[in-house]
Amino acid sequence: MLKIIIPTIMLFPVIWYSNSTLIWINMTSYSLMINLMTLPLLNQAGNNSNNFSLTFFSDSLSSPLLMLTVWLLPLMIMASQHHLMKESLTRKKLYLSMLISLQMFLIMTFSATELILFYILFEATLIPTLIIITRWGNQTERLNAGLYFLFYTLIGSLPLLVALIYVQISLGSLNYLVMNIWFQDMSSSWSSNLLWLACIMAFMVKMPLYGLHLWLPKAHVEAPIAGSMVLAAVLLKLGGYGMLRLTIILNPTTKIMAYPFIMLCLWGMIMTSSICLRQTDLKSLIAYSSVSHMALVIVAILMQTPWSFMGATALMIAHGLTSSMLFCLANSNYERIHSRTMLLARGLQAFLPLMATWWLLASLTNLALPPFINLIGELFVIMASFSWSNVTITMTGLNMLITALYSLYMLTMTQRGKFTYHIHNIKPSYTRENTLMSMHMLPLIMLTLNPKIIMGLTY
Amino acid sequence: MKLPILTIIMTTIFTGTMLTMISSHWLLIWIGLEINMLSIIPILTKNQKPRSTEAATKYFLTQATASMLLMFTIVFNAMHSGQWTTTNIDPNNMIVSLTMIIALTMKLGMTPFHFWVPEVTQGVSLMTGMLLLTWQKLAPISIMMQMFTSINPIILLLIALMSVLVGGWGGLNQTQLRKILAYSSIAHMGWMMAILTFCPSLTMLNLLIYLMLTIIMFTMLNMNTNMTTLTLSNLWNKSPTITMMILISLLSLGGLPPLTGFLPKWIIIQELTKNNNIAMATVMAIMALLNLYFYMRLIYSTSLTLFPTPNNIKMKWQFQPKKRSLFLSPLIILSTLTLPLSPVLSTLN
Numbered sequence: 001m002l003k004i005i006i007p008t009i010m011l012f013p014v015i016w017y018s019n020s021t022l023i024w025i026n027m028t029s030y031s032l033m034i035n036l037m038t039l040p041l042l043n044q045a046g047n048n049s050n051n052f053s054l055t056f057f058s059d060s061l062s063s064p065l066l067m068l069t070v071w072l073l074p075l076m077i078m079a080s081q082h083h084l085m086k087e088s089l090t091r092k093k094l095y096l097s098m099l100i101s102l103q104m105f106l107i108m109t110f111s112a113t114e115l116i117l118f119y120i121l122f123e124a125t126l127i128p129t130l131i132i133i134t135r136w137g138n139q140t141e142r143l144n145a146g147l148y149f150l151f152y153t154l155i156g157s158l159p160l161l162v163a164l165i166y167v168q169i170s171l172g173s174l175n176y177l178v179m180n181i182w183f184q185d186m187s188s189s190w191s192s193n194l195l196w197l198a199c200i201m202a203f204m205v206k207m208p209l210y211g212l213h214l215w216l217p218k219a220h221v222e223a224p225i226a227g228s229m230v231l232a233a234v235l236l237k238l239g240g241y242g243m244l245r246l247t248i249i250l251n252p253t254t255k256i257m258a259y260p261f262i263m264l265c266l267w268g269m270i271m272t273s274s275i276c277l278r279q280t281d282l283k284s285l286i287a288y289s290s291v292s293h294m295a296l297v298i299v300a301i302l303m304q305t306p307w308s309f310m311g312a313t314a315l316m317i318a319h320g321l322t323s324s325m326l327f328c329l330a331n332s333n334y335e336r337i338h339s340r341t342m343l344l345a346r347g348l349q350a351f352l353p354l355m356a357t358w359w360l361l362a363s364l365t366n367l368a369l370p371p372f373i374n375l376i377g378e379l380f381v382i383m384a385s386f387s388w389s390n391v392t393i394t395m396t397g398l399n400m401l402i403t404a405l406y407s408l409y410m411l412t413m414t415q416r417g418k419f420t421y422h423i424h425n426i427k428p429s430y431t432r433e434n435t436l437m438s439m440h441m442l443p444l445i446m447l448t449l450n451p452k453i454i455m456g457l458t459y
Numbered sequence: 460m461k462l463p464i465l466t467i468i469m470t471t472i473f474t475g476t477m478l479t480m481i482s483s484h485w486l487l488i489w490i491g492l493e494i495n496m497l498s499i500i501p502i503l504t505k506n507q508k509p510r511s512t513e514a515a516t517k518y519f520l521t522q523a524t525a526s527m528l529l530m531f532t533i534v535f536n537a538m539h540s541g542q543w544t545t546t547n548i549d550p551n552n553m554i555v556s557l558t559m560i561i562a563l564t565m566k567l568g569m570t571p572f573h574f575w576v577p578e579v580t581q582g583v584s585l586m587t588g589m590l591l592l593t594w595q596k597l598a599p600i601s602i603m604m605q606m607f608t609s610i611n612p613i614i615l616l617l618i619a620l621m622s623v624l625v626g627g628w629g630g631l632n633q634t635q636l637r638k639i640l641a642y643s644s645i646a647h648m649g650w651m652m653a654i655l656t657f658c659p660s661l662t663m664l665n666l667l668i669y670l671m672l673t674i675i676m677f678t679m680l681n682m683n684t685n686m687t688t689l690t691l692s693n694l695w696n697k698s699p700t701i702t703m704m705i706l707i708s709l710l711s712l713g714g715l716p717p718l719t720g721f722l723p724k725w726i727i728i729q730e731l732t733k734n735n736n737i738a739m740a741t742v743m744a745i746m747a748l749l750n751l752y753f754y755m756r757l758i759y760s761t762s763l764t765l766f767p768t769p770n771n772i773k774m775k776w777q778f779q780p781k782k783r784s785l786f787l788s789p790l791i792i793l794s795t796l797t798l799p800l801s802p803v804l805s806t807l808n
Contacts, residue, residue, distance in 0.1 A: 105717075120798070124717040127710060134763040143759060150755065151748060158744040161725070165732045198741075 001056035001111050004070070007034050008107060011100045020089050024081055027096060031074040038070045042453050051177065056111040061313060064454040065241055066110045068320050069234050071443065073103050076226035078436050079328050082335050083136075083224060095136060099226055102128040106234055110241065115164055115174040118245070119157070122202075122238060126153055129235065132227040133219055145218035152215040156205035163198035167249060179248060186253045196253045199246050200261075206239030207294045209261065210268020220287035221340070225331040228283065232290050232327055233320035240294070240316050243301045244309065244457070251304075258302040265295040265302075266395040273402035277409060281340045282330045285410055286323060289366065292403065293319045296396070300381040303388050306458035311380025313456030318374040318444065322365045325440035329359055332433050333414065336426040342410070345426075347419030355429045356415045358437035365444055367407040368400065373447045373454060460505055471498035472594065479598040483605075485533040485543045489526065492566070492598055496522045502590065503583050514582025518591075521565060521575045528562035545602070548609040556611045560618065566599040569652065570621040573645045577629070580641035585684065588637050589677035592644045593670050600651070600666060604659045612656040616739060622649030627749030634688045636680055639753060640673065643712060646750050653743060654727045657734050660807060665723035671794040672712045672720060678784050679705055688757060692766035696775060702762040704791055709758050711795045713751035719797045726804070 011030060018026045041063045044050065049059030058066060076099055084092050102125055109121040126149075134146035168174040171182055186192045205212045220228050247254065272291040279285040293315065300312035330340070332355065337345045349356035368374040378400065385392040452459060475495030479488050496519070503515040536555045537543055550556055561572070568576035580588045603610070626646025633639045647669045654661045679701050685691045694702050711720035724747065731740040760766060 120716040120721070123715065123721075127715060131706075131763065134759065143764065146759075146763075147752075147755060151752070154748055154751070155745060158748070159741055162728055162732060162737060162741045162744065165729045166737060169733055 001052045001058070001107075004034060004038055004066075005104065005107055007037070008100065008104045011103075012097060015093050015096045015100065020092075023089070023092060023096070024077065027077045028074050031070070031077060035070050035074065038067055042067055044453070049177070051113075052111075054175070055113060055117065056108075057113050057177065058111050059457065060453075060459065061244055061456045062110045062241065064313065064317050064456070065234070065237055066107060068237070068317055069103065069106045069110060071439075072229060072233050072320075072324060073099065075324070075328075075436055075439055076229050078432055078439075079229060079331060080224065080226045081432060082430075095132070095226075098128040098132050099230075102132075102230060106230075106238075109238060113176045115176065115179075115245070116168070118242070119161055119164055122242065123154075123157060125235060125238070126150060129223075129227060129231065133223045136224045136227070137222040138224070139222060141218065142222035145215075145222035148215040149219040152205050152208075152212065153202075156212070157202035159198035160202035163195055166195065167199075171249070176245060183248050183251075185251060186249070188253065188256075192253055193257055196250055196257045199250060200243065200257075203239035203242045203246075204261065204298070206242070207236060207298055208239070208291060209298060210264050210271065210291065210295060213268070213272070213291045216291055217284050217287040220290070220327075221281065221283045225327065228327040228331075229324045232286070233324040236290060236294055237316045237320060240297050240301060240312060243298075244312070247301070247304060254302065254304060262299055262302050265298045266392060268292075269295040269299075269399045270395060270402065273399055273406060276406035277402065280342060282333065282342045282410070282414070283327065283340050285342075285406065286326045286330060289326075289403070289406065290319070290323050292399065293323070296378060296381050296399075299385055299392075303384055305384045305388070307380050308384035309458045310455040311377050311384060313377075314373050314451060314454050315377025315381060317447070317454045318365070318372065318377050321440055321444050322362060322374060325358070325362045325437060326366065328433075328436050328440065329355070329362055332429070337423060342413045345420060345423050346413060347415070347417050348423075349415040350419050351423065351426060352429050354434060355437075358434075358441065359411055359415050361441055362437075363407040363411040367404040371448050372444060373451050374444075376451050460501075468498050468501055472502070472590075476594065476598045480601045483545050485537070485545060488545065488602060489530055489533060492526055492529070495595070495598055496526065499590070499595070502587055503579070505587065506584055510582045514579045517575050517582075518579045521572070525562045525565035525572075528558055528565070532558045532562060545605045546608075548606055550609040550611065556609060557614065559606070560610060560614055563599045563603055564618055564652070567596060567648050567652075568641075568645060569618055569648050570625045570645065571618075573622065573625055573629075576645055577633075577638040577641040580637045580644075581635055583637075585637065585677055585681045585686065588640070589674060589681075592640065592677075593673050596644075596648070596666070596670075600662065603652070603655060604662060607655050607659050610656055615652055615656055616736075619649040619651075619653035620739065620743065622646060622652070623743050623746045624649075627746045630753045631749065633753065636686055636688065636691065636757075639757070640676060643750060643754075644669075644673070646747065650723065650727055650743065650747075653739065654730055658730045661723065661726055661730055664804070665727065668719055668723050668794060671790050672708060675708055675787060675790045675794060676705075676712065678787055678790075679708070682780060682782050682784060688760050689766075691757065692760045693768065693772065694761050695765065696768075696772055697777070698780075706758050706762045707795045708791065709754040713754045714747055715751070717798050718795045719793070720795075722798055722801050726801075 014026050014030055015023065041058050044060040044063055049057050051057045084095060105121045105124045109118055109125065112118040112121060130146050130150050133149065134142055164174060171179065173179065173182065208216050220231055223231060269292050272288045276285050276288045279288065297312045297315050300308040333345055334340055365372045365374050368378045382396045385396055447454060472495055475491045475498060478491030478494065482488050482491065500515050500519055503518060504511050532555055536548055539552055540547065540549050548555060565572040580591060623646050626642050626649060630639050630642030633642065651662045651665045682701060683694060683697055685694065711718035714720045714724045728740045728744060
């Protein structure tokens with residue numbers, strides 16, 4: 001694992017010693033090389049995990065997420081080039097340093113064996129993200145957004161720290177590989193209910209669960225493009241990953257305690273999808289769509305069946321790529337008209353047809369069109385929840401309908417119809433932007449051919 | 460103040476604390492505390508303003524009361540147990556244990572005797588405030604660490620919890636930086652005393668890290684003599700590096716991983732959980748977030764936003780820095796980046 005971590009750390013000197021002409025080229029090319037080195041990790045042996053050392057390991061759950069994280073870094077760098085054009089060289093380097101430190105923490109989080117190390121790095125990802133949102137966001141609301149983001153996550157995760165330490169004392173070790181052998185059933189007392197809550201709430205805030213999701217629209221909307229991309233694609237998945245790792249010690253309390261959360265998720269799915277239909281702000285629409293998709297993931301993880309775990313992992317990867325692509329598309333709009341309002345730039349298909357193709361593909365994957373992996377994820381989750389309780393099909397089916405509605409609403413509002421007259425002088429699409437979109441779309445399409453690698457632990 | 464006089468007074472302060480730390484006879488400990496208190500009074504009144512005199516008076520009154528309470532406890536203990544050593548206080552003697560805690564927590568500035576800390580720290584200059592919040596804590600903590608087996612844990616835990624709460628809530632409405640650091644001191648004292656009856660070496664660890672962080676905070680604030688949040692917002696123009704260092708130091712002071720300030724909180728929570736004090740650990744951890752909120756406000760005003768400034772702010776003369784900042788760089792690195800070195804703790808006894 002050091003073969004990935006040390007090159008990522010070494011990107012720091014690459015940034016600080018590059019001059020202004022070479023900095024973007026250096027960053028993009030070296031992060032693409034780190035991508036190449038991470039690809040072999042996807043070759044996972046059956047039921048076992050690749051244990052690199054006592055501290056780092058990668059198994060079929062963490063390797064797709066790791067791949068997503070390293071894949072996203074060059075994409076983030078490419079997407080940030082435009083809005084950082086006017087900044088001084090030192091500020092560009094600072095921004096890229098924040099991205100690199102975030103990347104380093106994320107790689108270590110997804111490969112940590114010791115759960116306390118996972119916790120420390122989970123919290124450590126907050127600092128660079130906070131700095132990116134608050135320092136480089138564009139509106140005054142970014143201050144509030146940063147505070148909401150930081151404090152929602154911290155209030156959820158401090159009980160997690162206490163719970164993890166308690167589990168370490170009672171179980172003996174928090175090393176994930178040891179925990180798989182040494183785990184015991186939780187007693188069915190009130191205090192173990194509280195312990196379950198303490199373990200889960202941190203990840204529920206991160207996912208986010210419907211009632212605790214207030215930080216997400218603020219943070220996603222106010223963040224600059226790289227911040228939005230990494231938040232939507234990877235940081236939300238940290239919550240899912242953490243929950244999947246902790247399920248082993250949370251049995252059998254999960255069977256009882258999960259009910260209110262499953263209900264909140266099912267209801268929240270429909271609520272946030274419906275809110276998407278009434279949004280005027282494009283980024284806010286994509287943010288609420290993230291909440292809706294993640295609610296499905298939470299339902300899947302809490303139901304604890306093999307199919308639901310497969311669906312959860314596949315949905316996490318698929319949603320990561322799709323929602324990051326949607327944010328890039330929204331940003332390409334924002335860079336041209338400097339507003340996030342959907343109404344202001346309509347009928348873009350007449351001006352930018354290739355970009356309209358990317359909009360079409362992104363919207364189609366967002367509404368879970370077959371044969372993309374979004375469908376595989378959602379279908380597995382819906383089937384698992386149907387077998388858990390027949391009634392849930394009403395909610396999940398309704399959600400799929402409303403998801404299709406708002407995805408097509410977003411598509412037709414921005415791309416189709418009569419164009420607005422004031423956008424006749426927008427710049428044509430840059431090659432950089434088209435590369436960005438294709439680099440999002442190609443993994444999505446190719447994963448359709450072999451979804452086995454993203455199906456996670458229970459394939 | 461003339462240099463020879465300053466040297467003599469500083470030496471006396473040093474002697475007082477050292478006398479307290481090396482003695483095992485209660486009378487000498489009390490004498491050390493008195494020498495310390497009396498010799499810091501001229502330091503507090505160094506700049507001849509009425510506010511400083513007021514601060515010095517408040518400091519003198521509270522510390523003298525605490526010393527007298529301590530004297531009472533010493534004599535009472537000598538009367539009932541017949542000996543004057545520190546380590547042999549009878550924990551079953553309720554009056555002794557109670558008044559001992561009250562005296563020492565009054566010296567340290569913990570709730571419910573914390574009212575003097577913000578006002579005294581505000582009335583004196585930045586470097587004197589640093590002396591007050593760092594050096595003056597050493598003597599009472601050394602006493603408490605010597606007699607930790609005889610302290611009533613329930614009272615101490617109660618005082619610690621209240622200190623964390625008051626330190627968090629009290630600092631929320633402040634814009635004066637010295638008062639913010641004073642409330643931060645109250646909260647950190649709460650964390651330190653919470654673990655004293657379980658594992659005093661963690662009190663020492665928390666004290667060391669807190670001392671380093673407070674020293675660098677005061678030193679960085681002293682470089683431009685920033686005493687309010689408003690003046691901090693001009694720091695980006697004078698020295699942007701210090702802006703970033705304040706960001707990292709304040710995040711470490713707030714206890715965010717992966718910075719060193721997280722280490723004492725983590726290990727204190729671990730020790731409290733091992734001793735079945737899970738509720739206390741959770742409550743203290745969540746209340747530390749209040750501290751983080753007003754540090755975040757400071758960080759916002761220094762590095763992450765630009766306050767409205769007049770147009771010619773960038774035309775300021777950039778002079779050579781004249782204030783000395785001894786050991787700032789190593790201390791910053793020590794107090795923010797040494798979390799990966801935490802396994803070193805297992806080698807200490």
